[in-house]
Amino acid sequence: MIDWSIIAEALPAFAEGLKTTMMLLAISCGAGLVLSVPLAVARVSPHRAVWGPVWLFTYVMRGTPLLVQLFMVYHGLAQFEAVRESFAWPALRSPWFCAWLVFTLNTTAYTTEIFAGALRATPSGELEAARSLGMSEATIYRRILLPSALRRALPQYGNEVVMMMHATAIASTVTLVEITRVARDVYYNHFAPLESFGVVAVIYFVLTFGMAGLFKLVERRALRHLRPTASGVA
């Protein structure tokens, strides 16, 4: 049933596509992680002027589909002469930059909310203890809040990375040749759905499995203190 020769012939293309997929994921999630930690701290601030803008950003980014965001940046901005003549055009001209920008902003919005939720869920006893020891706000964040919140956020953050990996397929709509695009080309050129979409599904599945496993390992180390023990949950 399965024509292995088609798969063998397409393997180099899938390998190239896989590089693009992984690169997109790495640069977006990398930048997203760096941005979302300070944004999460701002998000839980008691001052409206600080949390307001962050709330608006995550609200807008989470309220619109990724595909629409990408089209607005890639096709939308290019319609304006002023944009095409601006200093930003060399960057906005590139589909890589557009995809990176949009994916980063999108995952930053979700990750910020995940981290902010974890920050809010810090047991108040820990904070009281820290304050009674005379720690400053900055020290409390550095020693108490962030380490425990980021650890607690790990399972959700792992999900976000996996979702983002699946979302990289959207980059195929702006001429980037990642694995979904390769699958569509194979499908079109050989008219063989199993050898194209079947293969790409297996690749995504293996990637998801690998990533979930990796996060499990990290969680095991970082959340050791929360694991159930013989005497009940510690």
Next chain:
Amino acid sequence: MIRTLTGALALAILTALPVQAQTKLRVGVEGNYPPFSMISPDGKLSGFDIDIANAVCAQMKVECTLVQQEFDGIIPALNAKKFDMIVASLTITEERRKAVDFSDPYYDVPSRFVAKTGAFTEATPASLKGKKIIVLRNSPRAKYVQERFKESEILLVAKETEVYLELIAGRGDIAFGSSVVSGEALLKKPEGKGFAQVGPTVILDTTAGAGVGIALRKGEDDLRTKINAAIKEIRANGTYKSLADKYFDFDIAPKS
């Protein structure tokens, strides 16, 4: 023994049934290829391909449903029986002939290069060396430039209309597209100011004798005979000309 016989009989009946009942057909169309195939803002399909599909169906006295499908999945979708024929400006090529059968051609127009006015005087492999050519992915035109313009960069896009969006945006230096669509989607529009055809029009494949045909699944010779008869009839009775005159001020009928 009897069981095998009844089984075989049931199978024969099942496989025989769909062949005789062909009063309803589904037609695959595309929607991103003006003025042949367009989707208006309210979602309605229009264009020369759409009119031809309706005229051919009317001539064959069958009821047709149009199914819109993105270009680069359209042949697989035909073979997966999502529809029974494709009227989507498919150029008849030897490669496509391996996957589907074609009717006689129903129109034939050449391709052409389009770029910023004055950017190029000719479109040859030497003059386009190191330049970026924008062309529709998985199309005969893409194959043409990939084979002949080896020292140029090639930007492959998913829809014919995107070829011109990318040219306007400046993501490529020169576009290679249908001589008719490039007029409709770019040169005749306000955004097309400052763009012009480069060099003469290009005929992709002189050997295939080609033109654009209606595609159908391999081996459906009855349907193909009917379609060919219908095309011949609408060309003879003036329907074809009145439809073509809605869109074109020149003759697009195939020469044969």
